[in-house]
Amino acid sequence: MTRFRVAIHIVPRRGILDPQGKAVADALHTLGFASVGDVRVGRHLVLDTDAESAEAARDAVRRMCEQLLANPVTEDFHIATVEPA
């Protein structure tokens, strides 16, 4: 078994209202960053897990996203990196 460090991005699906992103965009405009357009705020998770291979770690993390980490109705997830920890 090897320990892998996996980075995951979970973002609101395009077309779904993202009130947090809207609030951040408004705050940036107030601070003078007038050139900022759309802002989306999601989650960035980094987790360590033991697995036989990088592919097995990726499969396990995909199941974690489907079962717990991402909301299947409103969010998309993307496994960004799988690296030996």
Next chain:
Amino acid sequence: MTRFRVAIHIVPRRGILDPQGKAVADALHTLGFASVGDVRVGRHLVLDTDAESAEAARDAVRRMCEQLLANPVTEDFHIATVEPA
């Protein structure tokens, strides 16, 4: 001016307690993912901004992180990608 799409990771600094990460790790263990160790939960932002160049976009986003997006006491930020939108 070109429109750039910038991805930012904001994560709790190592060594600082991350209660949300701890809660996620506990929930994953309960679901049977026993091989999961440390979990850190941060934010993944994607924002569109107009700038003269990718370097100028990166500089502007760095200032946004310092002034609003990241908590300088507890969080580290990393500008992951800067790409024409």
